[in-house]
Amino acid sequence: MATTDTKISAAQLAKQAENRRRNIFYLVLLALALVAPFVAYPVFLMKILCFALFACAFNLLLGYAGLLSFGHAAFLATGGYMTGFLLSTYSITPEIGIITGTLASTVLGTFFGILSIRRQGIYFAMITLALAQMVFFMYLQADFTGGEDGLQGVPRGNLFGIFDLSNNLTMYYFVLAVFIFGFLLIQRTVHSPFGQVLKAIRENEPRAISLGYNTDVYKLVAFVISAAIAGLAGSTKTVVFQLASLGDAHWHMSGEVILMTLVGGVGTLFGPVLGAGFVLTLEHQLSQSFLGDWVDVILGVIFVVCVLTFRAGIVGEVQKFMKKNFN
């Protein structure tokens, strides 16, 4: 076994080196994120961060549990509406509004999950879509959502009663903190004992069952965590834009998050962040150019190209390239 021991430690060393490289990468990104609002428009950056978090939540489910949800808009919207309603109606601080909104999405996610988790593949996607459509029509009819107009002029308030969020820079650093919290939670979930079981289920569910795992319950937990983080993204977004609208509940939104995740790289931790940044920047640039009316078409083409030629997404393809050439 002596040879094995040395081999293990060699592999561990390689892993440590990789971790070190990854940590440096994240530190550089953090530094960039900290100075970014001085270079770019903070509201746009916050938009990217909110959608990046939303995409990360979605990716936890698709990339690490192998479940394609077509109803994630419902969680984004529920967080947003709940937070928007509370902040507009009661004089509470924004963090309480965001936490409550996140909880509302968690509850909704539990409900969705229980109804859908036993279904496989396309049936799972269809049930989540159907449930999300029900939620959409409910929000369309309900009073507290403001119907077609949505909730406008949601006050940002003072974080913890202290920090005035109407200052865009303060708001930005708060959103960045929320994003980092969500991102780290996902990263931990993926690299946890739970994450190992989830990976086993994604790789070979019948085998995981034969090892004694009640796989439905594990998938349900992953679904609920994903819904919660999607809700957190929606709640935060409402505070940023002071707006909760039907657009967030629309199935377009569920499609858009799939696009962001695929373009960036499914099943990679950083892919969805990059994907969200890419899609939103492109949308933004196009809408200001003469191609403004063609945004959806162009995104559609990108989607098709991505699925046909580089399925692993930007981060996935880069990883493949590195593995091939530098190993």
Place this chain on the structure above:
Amino acid sequence: MSQEFVLEARGLTKEFRGFTAVDSVDLQVKEGTIHALIGPNGAGKTTVFNLLTKYLTPTRGDIRYRDKSINAMSSNEIARLGMVRSFQISAVFPHMTVLENVRVALQRPLGNSFHFWKHERVLNKLNDRALELLDSVGLADYADITTVELPYGRKRALELATTLALEPTVMLLDEPTQGMGHEDVDRVVELIREAAKGRTVLMVEHNLSVVSKLCDKITVLARGAVLAEGDYATVSQDPRVREAYMGSDDTQVEGAH
């Protein structure tokens, strides 16, 4: 019903939209034996496995484990009871390392499998045991390799190590030597013989020389029903068995003599 049978099925039947794949099968597996389930292609062997482990719900019939009905149990509960199956096509977790494959089987008893907030390094304390198991199937040197890169025969060995990690009382192996070359077959036979010590094994196997070497008792299935039962000598002499094998596996029956 008797204590000497660890696993018993009575009148086990499975109908798929009018087609009866398994037809009133009675099966009694004695504690501590290696029991083979053989039969031509499409005889219903895998379906019997799926029924015994509840991957399929029987249309009719009773299944008892240690004289206790398991009719109402789900697959994962049956596994936790100590009855662990393998699959006809190799069932590994391809993008996990070889070590992780075994470790995920060792992990459940720790009770932290839902702890999504803990770092996976808490699992490292299982590495020694995992390596021991890998060593027992000759895979210790491959511990850090991504499983998808293993050759087929090694994957099947890994599957066995993963199954053994659960310390099962009953192992159900579906064609453990299928698709293997000669040396691999011999090695797996030795592994099974070793693994079967102190356990009960029910295995589906096409390779009759393997069956003759390993198995204490043989049940022959044809068109979903039990055709013959007994030790190798009895079964291989049975004219009905030879006829059932004609055409498809005739040569193997002959070859095994």
